[in-house]
Amino acid sequence: MSRFVESALMLALALVLAACGSDGSAGGDADASDARGARDGVDSCGDLASRPDQGPAPDIAPDATPTGHLEFVDAFGDDQQPCSGVDTCVLLVTSEASRKLAVRWVPDAGEAENVAITFAFVDDPQGQGDLAAGTVYTDATGYAATTLKVASYAACVPVPSRFSIRARVHGAAEPGLTFDVRAEPNVDDLLTVAFAYYGDEVLDGVTVDLYGSDLPAAATLSCAGLDPYALPTASYEIGPVSPSQVAKLPCFAGLEDGTPRFYTIVARGELADGTLVAFGCNDTEGKVDPTAPPANVVVMLEDLAQTGDLRIQFVLGADVAVPLNTYSVSLSLAEAVDCLTDDPLAPIDPADIVAGPYTVPSAENTVQFPGLLANETYAVRVTAEGPDGTPAAAGCLDDITVGPDALTTVEVTLHPIP
Numbered sequence: 001m002s003r004f005v006e007s008a009l010m011l012a013l014a015l016v017l018a019a020c021g022s023d024g025s026a027g028g029d030a031d032a033s034d035a036r037g038a039r040d041g042v043d044s045c046g047d048l049a050s051r052p053d054q055g056p057a058p059d060i061a062p063d064a065t066p067t068g069h070l071e072f073v074d075a076f077g078d079d080q081q082p083c084s085g086v087d088t089c090v091l092l093v094t095s096e097a098s099r100k101l102a103v104r105w106v107p108d109a110g111e112a113e114n115v116a117i118t119f120a121f122v123d124d125p126q127g128q129g130d131l132a133a134g135t136v137y138t139d140a141t142g143y144a145a146t147t148l149k150v151a152s153y154a155a156c157v158p159v160p161s162r163f164s165i166r167a168r169v170h171g172a173a174e175p176g177l178t179f180d181v182r183a184e185p186n187v188d189d190l191l192t193v194a195f196a197y198y199g200d201e202v203l204d205g206v207t208v209d210l211y212g213s214d215l216p217a218a219a220t221l222s223c224a225g226l227d228p229y230a231l232p233t234a235s236y237e238i239g240p241v242s243p244s245q246v247a248k249l250p251c252f253a254g255l256e257d258g259t260p261r262f263y264t265i266v267a268r269g270e271l272a273d274g275t276l277v278a279f280g281c282n283d284t285e286g287k288v289d290p291t292a293p294p295a296n297v298v299v300m301l302e303d304l305a306q307t308g309d310l311r312i313q314f315v316l317g318a319d320v321a322v323p324l325n326t327y328s329v330s331l332s333l334a335e336a337v338d339c340l341t342d343d344p345l346a347p348i349d350p351a352d353i354v355a356g357p358y359t360v361p362s363a364e365n366t367v368q369f370p371g372l373l374a375n376e377t378y379a380v381r382v383t384a385e386g387p388d389g390t391p392a393a394a395g396c397l398d399d400i401t402v403g404p405d406a407l408t409t410v411e412v413t414l415h416p417i418p
Contacts, residue, residue: 066115068107070167070177073143077180079242081202088178092242093150101131101179102145103167105138112142116170119146122178123163129181135170150183162205162240182242190288192296193238193247193265197278199303204272205240206301208247210286212263221264223281228304231266240270243301252288260289267299275405279304306374306404314365314382317415320393324384324414329367330356337379337398344383344394344417354378374404382412391417 072083077090093099105115115138119131132147148165162183168176193208211221212235221232238247252261263286269278280301287295314327336352355369362384372378379398386392395412402408 066105066107066110066169066172068105068112068169069174070103070105070117070169072177073102073104073145079244087175088180090180090182090242091148092245093148093181093183097150097183099148099150099181100145101148101165101167102143103177105142105144105169107142111140113138113140115142115144117144117167118170119165119167121163122166129163129165129183131165148179148181150181182245190252190290190294191249191263191286192294193267194296194298195243195267195269195280195301196298197243197269197301199269199278199301201269201271201277201303203243203269203278203301205270206243206247206278207237207239207268207270208241208299209234209266209268210236210238210249210263211266212261212286221283223264223266223283226266226281228268228276228279234266235263243269258291260287260292262287265297265299267301269301277304277306278302307371308374308402308404309407310369310372310378310400310402311407311409312367312369312380312382313409313411314360314384314395315411315413316393317413319416320414321416322386322392324362324386324393325389326362326385327360327365327367328356328383328385329358329360330381331369332379332381334377334379334398334400337381337396339379339381339396339398342396344381344396345391348381372402374402377401380410380412382414383417384414393417 071085072089074083074089077083078092079090081090083089091099091101101119103117105112105117107115116135117138118135120134121129121131130149130151132149134146136144136146138144144167163181165179165181166176167179168174191210195206197203209231211232236249236252238249241247264281264283265286267278267280268276269280270276278301280299282297282299285295285297289295310331312329316324330348331354332348332352333354336348354372358367360367378400379396380400382395383391384393393414394417395414397410397412400408400410
């Protein structure tokens with residue numbers, strides 16, 4: 001070998017060592033995200049074959065993308081929801097803990113082994129997570145895993161971390177699978193809040209609001225009369241946390257003198273899309289005493305009555321030959337009216353009337369009923385007066401269902417009264 005070639009090889013080796021370090025780790029001035037590992041899901045310098053989770057590096061052409069699908073190894077998440085057949089699985093972890101993230105590659109055809117799987121943070125706003133490896137290779141059964149390490153919490157962090165890690169086949173177009181990680185501080189707490197919920201919704205998260213003035217006096221905010229949709233500004237907010245987790249707050253302001261503080265505790269349960277569907281409040285047990293054991297409070301969450309708006313539009317049938325002056329509109333529960341058999345002029349029992357009767361000028365061919373209970377079935381009866389002031393036309397519908405958080409619009413066709 002010529003001295004020139006030997007020198008060139010030595011120079012190339014020196015550049016590699018300078019970039020990656022003699023131990024295979026990233027060298028040079030790595031930024032904070034590189035130091036946490038696998039920020040983009042791909043290790044640029046690590047020796048994949050040397051890591052126990054990764055297996056041997058495969059001999060795959062750069063443009064060879066396998067076809068098939070990923071699935072979670074665990075059948076259920078820590079929230080007891082199924083992970084089979086879905087693209088998101090929930091993990092509940094504590095700070096300073098490690099957790100295996102495992103998936104399985106199911107090929108459409110061919111071998112399941114030596115397929116490159118990347119694990120990457122989708123979001124981690126508090127920088128709590130770290131991955132042992134960003135790229136791993138499947139074994140003969142299609143199994144691939146990496147290890148998540150959750151960092152310790154700084155003092156007085158009231159909000160448990162929530163971040164996502166996505167596993168996908170390297171180079172594939174499919175979105176892959178998402179681990180929804182919810183980490184809580186492993187610290188001594190002055191107050192913990194657990195939840196009891198027996199409602200009909202599948203809660204994705206619960207946010208806890210604490211109301212107090214940091215003054216040595218009983219909580220002044222009463223649960224009675226609180227509007228879940230218009231709450232005042234909270235002294236502290238924790239979460240959202242999983243309904244099966246415990247919300248924790250390790251420290252409060254103003255406890256230096258050892259005097260207890262009192263707080264009203266509000267819990268808000270939401271769906272995955274952020275819709276508020278459950279609510280709970282406790283204004284008697286939120287005592288924070290630095291000289292006593294932690295206060296462990298359970299808040300009962302109950303389903304909120306969902307509401308929606310209803311708009312009725314009046315349509316004249318072709319057989320209505322006289323001009324109409326005014327409409328009289330009544331809304332009742334569906335079981336109180338039978339449009340097929342009822343006399344359109346017969347009075348409705350006032351106990352069954354939800355709203356009305358309203359008088360609407362003929363120039364306004366609509367009427368709106370706000371704030372109705374959603375998913376309830378209603379009936380509407382409309383009568384219209386002719387030029388002489390006597391009822392001339394009528395219409396009826398008895399199968400109207402109002403959707404939650406929506407405006408439901410229906411048409412009622414009027415026909416002459418026989």
